[in-house]
Each structure stands twice: as structure tokens, then as C-alpha cells.
Amino acid sequence: MPQLGKDLSLSAISAGFVAVLVGFASSVAIVFQAAQAAGADQAMMISWIGALGLGMGLTCIGFSWYYKAPVITAWSTPGAALLASSLLGVPIAEAIGAFMFCAALTILLGLSGGFDRLMRRIPPSIASAMLAGILVQFGLSIFTSLQTEPLLVISMLLSYLLARRWLPRYAIMLVLLAGLLCASWLNKLDISTVALSFSQPVFVWPQFNLGVLLGVGLPLFIVTMTSQNIPGIATLRASGYQHVPVSPILTGTGLTSLLLAPLGGFAFNLAAITAAICTGPESHTDSSKRYVAGLSAGIFYILAGLAGASVVALFMALPNALVASLAGLALLGTIGTSLSVALQESSERDAALLCFLITASGVSFFAIGAAFWGLMGGMLTLLFSKK
Template identity: 75%
Template sequence: MARSLLADSSLSTVSAGFVAVLVGVASSVAIVFEAARAAGASEAMMASWIGALGLGMGLTCIAFSWYYRAPVVTAWSTPGAALLATSLVGIPMANAIGAFLFSALLTLLLGLSGTFDRITRRIPIPIASAMLAGILVQFGLSIFTSLQSNPLLVGAMLLTYLLGRRWLPRYAIILVLAIGFSLSWLLGLIHFEQLHWSPSQPIWVAPEFELSTLLGVGLPLFIVTMTSQNIPGVATLRASGYARVPISPVISGTGLASLLLTPFGGFAFNLAAITAAICTGPEAHADPARRYTAGIAAGIFYLLVGLCGASVVALFSTFPQALIASLAGLALIGTIGSSLASATAEVDSREAALITFLITASGASFFGIGAAFWGLIGGLASYWVFRQGNS
């Protein structure tokens, strides 16, 4: 098994795993810190949160990707963290931990019931692909908005990508990362002077349960994580050709990881969508059967984040935003293209897929639920109406 893993691994899959973790951590860690601060967490406790989250994501990425031989990438719930940043103000940490445990228990029970898997398997591939394209298109656009603000850095990365795709397609993103990092260093955009390395120290908080907090924090956390994170995560796997991965055990596994790590700050784990797309796309590896090693690589890098906690987060935070945004966008170009192709391949479902894409890409949010969910609802409704009209 280990020999097979080494044989299937490549520089491109390891690079995809690293880019996924870099993009995931650097783009949303500030929201996690805000959520922790809202609950009154100290600096040491915030480091414990990052340690627990890194450990949970690392272990689940490695276990699922290894077992299913598919790039199954997990993440913390970014929309959930945004919800917590506003809803935890004035709530004692012990009550907050109790709400996290309630959300984790609901996730575990939903996964064990098999209901979530049955629902998501009814989503047509063109609709799932359109939703994925709508989620990712903003990252593609960020390449050129970043080009406007930092033309030298982003221009060099874009040129490297084009030349790499022409002559060294498997290593294009690796070259982009190398050029982006080197140029950022030369331009003085990266500063390591204030970094202090220290391992994470887990801090246990005994949960307390209060009905108002369970219903006001735990239940919304569960709903937001399911609708805004897990449904797009499933769509990513389906649209990338990994429909064979059973969703119920994965959802159950993320719920179990949350139950075990919540007292240390692991508030919610779920299937990733954006960072998963980096590992499931053609840039990770030309052979879809070998891309699972990108998921394992992401897990290893997440474990490093967990072991060093806030120190690694601080390291990632030193990278300029233009580098992160452009790197993510370039790494996702292939996936955006294949998702759009799959979404519009069937004439009968093309309009419904485009409605899904447009609603999702709009970023519209209603009742605290993100655009991906409403894009899916609008697309499925349109799909049903058009099918009724053609029957």
C-alpha cells in the first residue's frame, strides 16, 4: 500500500495539496479568529482552535482519500465561522462548545441515516457542475482584478502559467508558485521578521448545554454547514468524476471528528469545495485515479498546520493577497472549464444549468444561506419545469 502511494504520488499532486491548504488557511483563517474572539477565547485558546481544526482536517483528508482512492478534501466551516463571529458575542465559551457538540451530533446522525447521500444523488450532473462553476468563477476573475492592483507579480505568474501549460503542463502550478513566491520575496512583499515558532497546546473546555444556545447557535451552524459547505463539496466530487465515493460515511466521519475535537476548538468539519477542486482538477494530475495523493498531501500539510497552530497561520498570512488570489484562480482554471463544459453539454438541461450558474455566481444570500444553495434550488426548479414542458 505504501509503495503504491509513493508510486502514485508526484510533484504536481503534492503541489496541489500544498496550494489547497495555503488557499484554504490564508483566505479564511481571519474569520476563524473572529469567531474565537467572539466567544472570548484567549490567544492560547485561539491557537488550540487552529490546532484542533488542523488535526481534524488532516486526519480526515488522509483517511478518506486513502480509503476511497479519491481526493476527498475536508475543511473547517468558513460560513459557520462567519455565523459564529456574530452569534457568539456574550455567550460563555462552555455554552458555545455545547452548541458545537450539538451541531456535530446532528451531522453524525444525518450521515448515519443516509438521507443526505440519497438527496444529493438526485442532483443531475449538469446542475452540480453549474453550481461548482458558479462557486469557482470568482476565483478565476480574481486573477485579473489582482492583475490591476499588482501588475508585476500577477503578470509574471500569468505568463508563467501560460508558458507552463504550453510546455510543462503537469508542473505549471508548481512553476507559478515558485515564481510568485520568489518575486514576492524580491519585491519585499513577504515579511518573516515577526514570526515566532511554537507548537500548539490543546486546551480542553468542558461543554455546558443551554437550550437557547443549542437552538440559536448549534442548529444554525449545522444548517449553514450542510447547505453552504457540504452540498457544494458533494457537487465538487460528482462534477469531477468521483461519484463512486459514498457520501454518508464521509459526512458521518466529519461529524465524528467534530464530536471528538470540539472541546479543543474544532467547531465544525465538512467536505471542501474550492480547495477540493484544486486537488480534483487536471492540474493535480493527468490521471484521475492518482489524484487521491493530492488529498493525502493536503492532509499532511493540514497536520503541520495543526501541530504548529498559530505559527503556521502567521506564516501563511505573510503571503500577499494578490499571490493567494492569483494562485487559486490559476489552479482552478481547468476545473472551471471542465465544469462549464459538463454543465452545458446537454441541450435539454442547458438553460437550467445556466440559471444555476448565474444565481451561484451572483453571491446572493437570503435568510443567512449562501448563493450556492439558492443556485441549486433555482436550477433544480428550472430543470423540473423544462422537463415538464418537454414531456
């Protein structure tokens, strides 16, 4: 605890807050769609948010404290998108059974150690190229948002440039403040309908249907591994956190999913986009002190989960341009570093570039996202280019 007091910084705390803000605001609507597809009523949907916030919060705090690294977890956004289309007509009890089946597969993979061995074989150039491909769309969103909300985005851009010049450690916090002030001045921020409301857990006893387990649980497991955990560990590796093992984290997130699935915690995994906010230099110039951002994110996740519907309503009240620009500006440093590492080795440059382009394209085949295909394309190119 004395060491934590020395390592605390406003920049790391704000990085954790921004990660939670971006995570909730960018994909909470997809989680609601998944819950509605499963037949959840309003009380159950709030329970889902509470369970997800609690699970992400506890795992962020536990892993970040233990490994002294910003280990950020998240719900599976691609998994939620998959559920929104595949749970139609499936009883919610059988959906919960599928979530638990996915969690059990995650635990088994973590205990086997196979995922850890696989990730060690991926060169830093390919991992960094994949990360840059994932994040580049967030950088571009700054300027696509400029078309719809020019005054808001310009104010945030100017705040970022000025803060980077004189107060670099507090740049993202000042950008958020500038965005909120400008949005309020432009009457784009209406929080009059937001009322304090706490989450109440709703337990659903699982039922196991073989067709649902194979048709929903197995695809959820595959999508979560390929579209979330692979980019998530690549984010940690690209930021220099080589000492963080994958297998215990997989096991831990799997156990968390297994315990919280009856309350709506459908899948927990390593984060990539929100993790990059906490692992980058904007969080702290000293990488050994960025674990505070992970602890901060965990606390804010728990608070968001407890507040449930209130927090969701607050995040939904924020202008899309504000959230998109904030995420893009928070990730600029990580995008630049990733591209630099990806293109550093001339012998691996073609493979890294191909990996970057495939990932950035957003292509998807067999319900598996672009990050996986970018990784495969980069590794195959590297294999064929070896003399």
C-alpha cells in the same frame, strides 16, 4: 504502500500544498473572529487552529486513502462567519456545547443516508453549474488582483502559460515559486516576525443551553450542510468520483467534530474550493492517482495545525494578490470543465445557466449561501421545463 510509491507525483503533492495554503490564507482570519466572539483568549485561539488542522488532516488522509480519491475536508468557513456574529455574549462553554450539538446532528444525518439519496437526484449539469458558479469568483480574482499588484500577477500569469506549454504537471508549483520570488523582489514578503511556535491544546468542558443550541448550533448545522457539504460532494461528482459515498463521510466528519469540539474544532465538512484544486487535471492527468493530493493535503494540514501560530503568521505575511492569483490559476481547469459539462445537454442548459448565475451572484437569504439557492433555482427550472 508499494502502490502509493508508484502513484506519488510532485504535481499531486504540490496540489495538496496549494489547497492548504489557499484554505488557511483565505479564511483563517474569520476563524479568529469567531474565536474572539466566543471570548477565547490567545491560547484558546491557537488551540482552535491546532484542533482544526488535526481534524482536517486526519479526515483527508483517512478518506482519501480508503476511497482512493482526493477527498478534501475543511472547516466550515460560512459557519465561522456565522459564529463571528452569533457568539457575541455567549459563554465559551456554551459555544462548545453548540458545536457538539451540530456534530451530533451531522452524525445522525450521515447514519440516516438521506443526504446521499438527495445528492443522487441532482443531474451532473446542475452540480457542475453550481461548482462553476462557486469557483468563477476565484478566476476573476486573478484580474482584479492585476489592478493592485500588476508585476506580481503578470509574473504568475506568464509562469502559468509557459509551464502549461512545457511542464503542465508542475504548472501550479512553478506559479507559486514565481509568485514568491517576485513578491520577495518587490519587498512584499516580510517573514521577519514569523517565529516557530507549536500549538498547545486547551480543553473547554461543554455546557448545554437550549437557547444557544437552537440559536447557534442548529444554524451552524444548516449553513454547513447547504454551503459546504452540498458543493463539496458536487465537486467530487463533477470530477468523476461517483464511487465516493456521502453518508460515511458525513458521519466521519461529524464524529471528528464531536471529539475535537472541546479543543475548538467547531465544524468539519467536505471542501469545495480547495477540493477542486486537488480533483482537477493540474493535480494529475490520471484521476485514479489524484488521491495522493488528498493525502498530501492531510499531511500539510496536520503540520499547519501543529505549528499553530507560526503557520498562521506565515500565511498572513503573504500578499493577498499572490494567494488570490494562485487560487484562480489552480482552478482554471476545473472552471472550464465544469462549464463544459454544465452546458453540454441542450435540454438542461437553461436550468444550468440559471444555477450558475445565481451561485456566482453570491446572494444570501436567511443566512444560507448562494450555492444552495443556485441549486434550488436550477432544479426548479429543470422541473418546470420538463414536458
